[in-house]
Amino acid sequence: MARRGTARLGPFGRWWESQSDRHFQIIAYSTIISAAGLVWGFVFLFVLDGYSDPEVEHLVPWSWLAFVGGLAGAFFAAPEFHVYWGQRNTLEDILLLDSRPEILRRHKEAEDAADMLGKSYQARLMGLYKVHNVNIGKKYRVDPVSPILSTDSIEGDEIEIQFPSEQSWWGTNDSVLSSTLPGLHALRQQSVNRGLIAGSVTATLLLTSNTLRGLFTSSSGERDHTLDLTASIYDLSRVYEPSPHYDIISLLFIALFAGLLLSTRPSTGPGDEEE
Numbered sequence: 001m002a003r004r005g006t007a008r009l010g011p012f013g014r015w016w017e018s019q020s021d022r023h024f025q026i027i028a029y030s031t032i033i034s035a036a037g038l039v040w041g042f043v044f045l046f047v048l049d050g051y052s053d054p055e056v057e058h059l060v061p062w063s064w065l066a067f068v069g070g071l072a073g074a075f076f077a078a079p080e081f082h083v084y085w086g087q088r089n090t091l092e093d094i095l096l097l098d099s100r101p102e103i104l105r106r107h108k109e110a111e112d113a114a115d116m117l118g119k120s121y122q123a124r125l126m127g128l129y130k131v132h133n134v135n136i137g138k139k140y141r142v143d144p145v146s147p148i149l150s151t152d153s154i155e156g157d158e159i160e161i162q163f164p165s166e167q168s169w170w171g172t173n174d175s176v177l178s179s180t181l182p183g184l185h186a187l188r189q190q191s192v193n194r195g196l197i198a199g200s201v202t203a204t205l206l207l208t209s210n211t212l213r214g215l216f217t218s219s220s221g222e223r224d225h226t227l228d229l230t231a232s233i234y235d236l237s238r239v240y241e242p243s244p245h246y247d248i249i250s251l252l253f254i255a256l257f258a259g260l261l262l263s264t265r266p267s268t269g270p271g272d273e274e275e
Contacts, residue, residue: 021118024084028181031081034073041067043248044233087113088121095124095147100132111138120182169265170194177263193264200261207254214243229253 019026044063091113097103103110107129114122119142126144128134171190178187186192209215216225218240230247231239 021120024088024117025181025184027077027080027084030073030077034070034077037066037070038074039070039252041065041070043252084116087116091117091121091125095128097128100134103128103132103134104136107134107136114138114140170197172264172266174267175264176267177260179267180263196260197264200257200264203257204254204261207250207257211246211250211254212244214245216240218242 016023041063044059045067091110094103094106094110094113097106110125110128114125119140122140123142123145124147126140126142128147130144131147172193173188173190175187175193177196178184178193181187206215210226214224214226216227217223218225224243225240226243226245228239228241228245228247229249231241233249
């Protein structure tokens, strides 16, 4: 029955089936891009009234495309992302279990989630089964790895699980962001996480300083003027206001970079939760 259904799939359906191990990542990125396009289109068209300004009329079609495309993409991708996210959280909870009877009780639930999330999660589930000598359930054709993302590798028939007693924010290679997007392996590089920390801290401080104290000099020579990003985008020229001054684009960027900074902190392991 599955083969007959597969045979009737179109080009997109066949491509989607071929990407079964990356469905979660694809849906996550699609949701993020759709939300970004929706926010941009809404802000430009309805907050900045860009559609009524002849000086930026060349941006109006693109903004409508971003708004409509983002709305359509979010309509389809966001519910799917919610389902996949729920399955991921369920499996992550099971992978943290240290009780063999509880693992046996929830093995069907774990396997349903692993089927949906792909081989990387299937390998971690097989690692959990190996640690606790669980011989029931599915036998995925993957090499078992440590069930905990922040742990080391398998040596022989043993899987050694180690949790660092103290993990620094600057030195971690297991951030909240890397756990949220496990398919993006670059996020597990310490240098990449440090770059995100440095960039988000710099951007947050500059935007906050610009909003509260002002980074630009007035005619009096004092640095007491704020660059209004909202008005500057709207007018396609720099607009300065006396500090402190709050505009929606600056506040959105501050929230965005502050959220990015928080996502670079070390992911919480089970040892941390028990304390």
